Amino acid sequence: MLRLENVEVFYGNIRALKGVSFSVSEGELVTLIGSNGAGKSTTLNTIVGLLHPRQGTILYQDEPIHHLSPFQMLQRGISLCPEGRRIFGNLTVDENLRMGAIQRRDPEGVRQDREWVYAFFPVLAERLHQLGGTLSGGEQQMLAIGRSLMSRPRLLLMDEPSLGLAPVLVQTIFQALQQLKDRGTTILLVEQNAHQALEIADRGYILETGRIILGDAAAALRANELVVQSYLGG
Amino acid sequence: MDDSLSRSASITQPAPWQRYAGVATPLLLLLLVTFYLQWAGSAYIQRVWIILGLDIILVTSLNLFNGFTGVFSLGHVGFMAIGAYVSAILTLPLEKKATNLPDLPAWLAHTQLGFLPAILIGGLAATLVALVIGRPVLRLSGHYVAVATLAFLVIVRVILINATPYTRGSRTFSGTPAYTTVWWVYAWAVVTVYVAWRVLRSPYGRAMLAQREDRAAARSIGVRVLRSRMWAFGISAFLTGVAGALWGHYILSFSPNAFYFAETFSIITMLVVGGMGSISGSVIGTILVVLLSEVLRNLEGGFSLGVVQIPSLYGMSQILMAILFIIILIFRREGLMGGHEIDLTRLYVPDFWQSLFRRKEV
Amino acid sequence: MSFFEYGTQQLINALSIGSLYALMAIGLAMVFSILRLINFAHGDLMMVASYTALFLLIGGSPFLGAAIAAVVIAAIAGLAMERVAYRPIRGAPDVAMLLTSFAVTIILENAAVLTVGARSRAFPAPPFLSTVFTLGNLTVSSVNVVAIITTAILLVLLTLFVRRTDTGISMRAAAEDLVAAQLMGININRVIAYAFAIGSGLAGVAGLLCAAKVGKVDPFMGFSPVLKAFIAAVIGGFGTIPGAVVGGYVLGFLEIFLQATLPGQSSAYRDAFVFGILILVLLIRPNGILGVQEREEI
Numbered sequence: 001m002l003r004l005e006n007v008e009v010f011y012g013n014i015r016a017l018k019g020v021s022f023s024v025s026e027g028e029l030v031t032l033i034g035s036n037g038a039g040k041s042t043t044l045n046t047i048v049g050l051l052h053p054r055q056g057t058i059l060y061q062d063e064p065i066h067h068l069s070p071f072q073m074l075q076r077g078i079s080l081c082p083e084g085r086r087i088f089g090n091l092t093v094d095e096n097l098r099m100g101a102i103q104r105r106d107p108e109g110v111r112q113d114r115e116w117v118y119a120f121f122p123v124l125a126e127r128l129h130q131l132g133g134t135l136s137g138g139e140q141q142m143l144a145i146g147r148s149l150m151s152r153p154r155l156l157l158m159d160e161p162s163l164g165l166a167p168v169l170v171q172t173i174f175q176a177l178q179q180l181k182d183r184g185t186t187i188l189l190v191e192q193n194a195h196q197a198l199e200i201a202d203r204g205y206i207l208e209t210g211r212i213i214l215g216d217a218a219a220a221l222r223a224n225e226l227v228v229q230s231y232l233g234g
Numbered sequence: 235m236d237d238s239l240s241r242s243a244s245i246t247q248p249a250p251w252q253r254y255a256g257v258a259t260p261l262l263l264l265l266l267v268t269f270y271l272q273w274a275g276s277a278y279i280q281r282v283w284i285i286l287g288l289d290i291i292l293v294t295s296l297n298l299f300n301g302f303t304g305v306f307s308l309g310h311v312g313f314m315a316i317g318a319y320v321s322a323i324l325t326l327p328l329e330k331k332a333t334n335l336p337d338l339p340a341w342l343a344h345t346q347l348g349f350l351p352a353i354l355i356g357g358l359a360a361t362l363v364a365l366v367i368g369r370p371v372l373r374l375s376g377h378y379v380a381v382a383t384l385a386f387l388v389i390v391r392v393i394l395i396n397a398t399p400y401t402r403g404s405r406t407f408s409g410t411p412a413y414t415t416v417w418w419v420y421a422w423a424v425v426t427v428y429v430a431w432r433v434l435r436s437p438y439g440r441a442m443l444a445q446r447e448d449r450a451a452a453r454s455i456g457v458r459v460l461r462s463r464m465w466a467f468g469i470s471a472f473l474t475g476v477a478g479a480l481w482g483h484y485i486l487s488f489s490p491n492a493f494y495f496a497e498t499f500s501i502i503t504m505l506v507v508g509g510m511g512s513i514s515g516s517v518i519g520t521i522l523v524v525l526l527s528e529v530l531r532n533l534e535g536g537f538s539l540g541v542v543q544i545p546s547l548y549g550m551s552q553i554l555m556a557i558l559f560i561i562i563l564i565f566r567r568e569g570l571m572g573g574h575e576i577d578l579t580r581l582y583v584p585d586f587w588q589s590l591f592r593r594k595e596v
Numbered sequence: 597m598s599f600f601e602y603g604t605q606q607l608i609n610a611l612s613i614g615s616l617y618a619l620m621a622i623g624l625a626m627v628f629s630i631l632r633l634i635n636f637a638h639g640d641l642m643m644v645a646s647y648t649a650l651f652l653l654i655g656g657s658p659f660l661g662a663a664i665a666a667v668v669i670a671a672i673a674g675l676a677m678e679r680v681a682y683r684p685i686r687g688a689p690d691v692a693m694l695l696t697s698f699a700v701t702i703i704l705e706n707a708a709v710l711t712v713g714a715r716s717r718a719f720p721a722p723p724f725l726s727t728v729f730t731l732g733n734l735t736v737s738s739v740n741v742v743a744i745i746t747t748a749i750l751l752v753l754l755t756l757f758v759r760r761t762d763t764g765i766s767m768r769a770a771a772e773d774l775v776a777a778q779l780m781g782i783n784i785n786r787v788i789a790y791a792f793a794i795g796s797g798l799a800g801v802a803g804l805l806c807a808a809k810v811g812k813v814d815p816f817m818g819f820s821p822v823l824k825a826f827i828a829a830v831i832g833g834f835g836t837i838p839g840a841v842v843g844g845y846v847l848g849f850l851e852i853f854l855q856a857t858l859p860g861q862s863s864a865y866r867d868a869f870v871f872g873i874l875i876l877v878l879l880i881r882p883n884g885i886l887g888v889q890e891r892e893e894i
Contacts, residue, residue, distance in 0.1 A: 070781070086773055102780060
């Protein structure tokens with residue numbers, strides 16, 4: 001479904017991604033693991049169109065998309081849940097969710113998706129008319145995920161959803177991701193919490209200073225000595 | 235190792251004589267052109283030449299501040315106004331003071347100074363004001379400081395309009411003795427360019443230039459940023475005030491409206507065309523804009539383009555200059571010179587000519 | 597005249613001027629919040645609307661028709677401004693955008709001088725805008741009352757738009773976090789177009805009211821109001837619509853207060869005071885009364 005080929009991304013003169021190539025098949029949950037500054041966020045930002053590669057191609061359903069804008073990406077069903085949540089603090093929970101669905105033309109489908117979001121994150125339904133900025137960190141993260149889901153994406157890019165959250169909340173979020181996967185959403189998950197990520201992922205890639213150094217089935221990665229030592233606190 | 239050292243030694247610093255030659259060339263050219271125009275040029279051409287010189291002082295002194303600090307001062311014309319009015323009040327002959335400015339306080343009403351002292355005092359007055367408002371205003375960042383300087387411009391104008399005993403309010407201030415000659419103007423222009431050069435090309439200046447875009451780096455320098463901004467502001471204000479004084483004694487009658495947005499925009503256009511941070515840029519930008527606007531202004535009276543008669547369109551030159559301005563901002567924001575300088579010492583370095591010919595062979 | 601009557605009179609004046617400033621400031625705030633652009637050419641939209649109305653009225657059109665046409669033309673002018681001058685420089689440093697807006701002002705004002713002449717012309721305001729009626733010892737101009745009521749209605753409509761409609765909410769979202777808004781698939785070009793159109797339309801209304809109040813129009817009529825509107829927006833909290841409104845009324849009250857209390861000579865310095873207050877606000881509380889912390893992007 002998604003394929004990156006030799007993608008090179010620069011920040012000015014700094015080479016952030018060096019010949020990155022990988023793929024994600026439909027219905028999979030693939031995780032990108034790496035330490036801080038490895039280029040994980042850069043990868044997602046490039047896929048969704050906030051950045052453009054200087055070289056290389058990104059194919060989605062065999063269509064080159066690396067020159068498109070985030071607006072056009074969303075039209076194709078690619079949605080990014082950004083790092084640090086970036087919910088609209090001056091908007092209510094309700095309005096945030098509404099913004100997530102802004103490109104949709106099917107009110108019935110939108111209503112169904114909302115129900116799903118409320119079912120999984122009941123606290124959002126409780127705080128529907130509260131300003132996003134007044135929610136706690138965990139609630140904001142739930143709102144961010146909910147908001148991304150409102151566009152009913154076919155490919156969901158998640159950037160460090162568990163960052164800074166209490167373990168209980170992390171559980172909730174990963175459960176939600178699992179359910180999404182079961183529903184058929186393809187997910188590309190960037191995580192520092194490699195342990196949890198590899199639990200629910202089908203496959204994974206290790207990113208190190210802008211390069212993919214390893215790519216394998218999740219089970220294999222979990223068993224890999226090197227991976228265990230470097231990323232799983234082994 | 236010795237080999238590479240000696241090789242790098244040949245692409246060296248220009249010898250002192252080459253440096254002097256590089257500086258002397260434009261000065262000599264300036265002298266020659268000025269003499270020629272004074273001898274053979276029409277009154278109109280001489281007038282344009284003087285205005286060119288005045289604009290060079292204005293633009294270069296603004297560039298000194300802007301290039302050094304990265305801050306855009308939209309209120310600099312206010313300093314020009316201060317310089318003009320202060321110096322004019324001081325040089326106004328006593329009889330004229332009695333008739334035009336009857337309400338002057340006694341100590342001013344009986345003072346009449348020569349040109350140079352008046353210019354210097356005008357410039358210093360501008361500097362004083364700069365130091366006073368600089369302290370609060372230069373702490374701000376980005377467009378906030380641009381806006382604050384704009385507010386300064388408006389405040390200066392309001393004060394000038396209302397300080398009627400001193401300035402005749404919004405009525406024309408006239409009777410200034412015609413002291414300004416092309417030599418005065420260009421002497422000060424040379425001084426201004428020299429000062430700007432020293433400030434911007436000093437190691438400190440270059441360091442400021444390099445990191446003025448980088449807020450994080452600038453912040454780590456902290457308090458010193460304010461101090462260096464104040465310095466640049468003060469010097470720049472002085473030179474702008476001097477330009478105002480020269481201008482006032484050239485144009486001979488003026489009012490507060492001469493020191494407002496139209497003049498501000500005109501100077502900024504020259505600055506942007508030439509490129510901020512580059513002194514040769516401000517000179518070249520000024521020359522281009524002044525010449526272009528003169529040409530356009532002459533065409534405003536209507537002209538014929540073959541069979542088509544273009545009617546008189548006053549104000550069209552302004553519109554065209556503004557359009558040019560927007561085009562530059564869109565397509566070449568760093569201006570013609572892009573922040574670099576023309577280095578005329580290279581003319582005297584044989585390597586330069588050799589490299590020109592060498593390239594042709596390849 | 598009793599103190600109460602004097603106070604009421606000044607209150608009406610303050611509200612009226614405040615309304616005009618609020619209408620203008622909203623347009624500035626809307627555009628700034630999304631684009632970080634201070635559009636000084638905003639004032640010329642007042643001028644465009646006023647002249648449109650002027651010519652239509654002279655041509656015999658009923659006032660309502662002329663007013664609507666004027667506001668629509670102002671909105672279109674704003675859209676054109678955005679498309680031609682501001683879109684190509686999106687993403688440029690703030691100062692570059694500010695300077696461009698100056699260039700646009702010069703173009704518009706000179707174009708106006710070229711086409712309609714620099715002299716001011718009388719504005720034929722209809723009776724309902726030019727009556728003066730007395731209530732006891734009070735003298736009230738109808739234009740002030742109309743200004744206050746019209747602004748109130750427009751503010752209500754605007755609030756509904758910004759709170760209830762998708763586009764309105766998108767505008768608030770884009771103003772807060774442009775990147776996140778893009779990620780949600782909000783059509784940024786459309787949102788910006790709306791901001792310019794609505795803001796310009798409001799400026800058009802302000803222009804008509806101003807023309808009726810002052811009785812004449814000239815190519816430079818928008819120049820001073822836009823500066824004042826800018827101060828209003830900064831005082832209230834630059835970048836937010838409620839801030840612009842609050843700032844507008846605060847400035848209106850401030851001006852009337854200064855006018856009433858400054859001794860004769862220095863009331864002429866009123867403008868200098870107001871600009872001095874701008875500098876003060878920038879220093880002490882740059883985020884204004886309803887301050888919004890700007891997201892600091894390093």
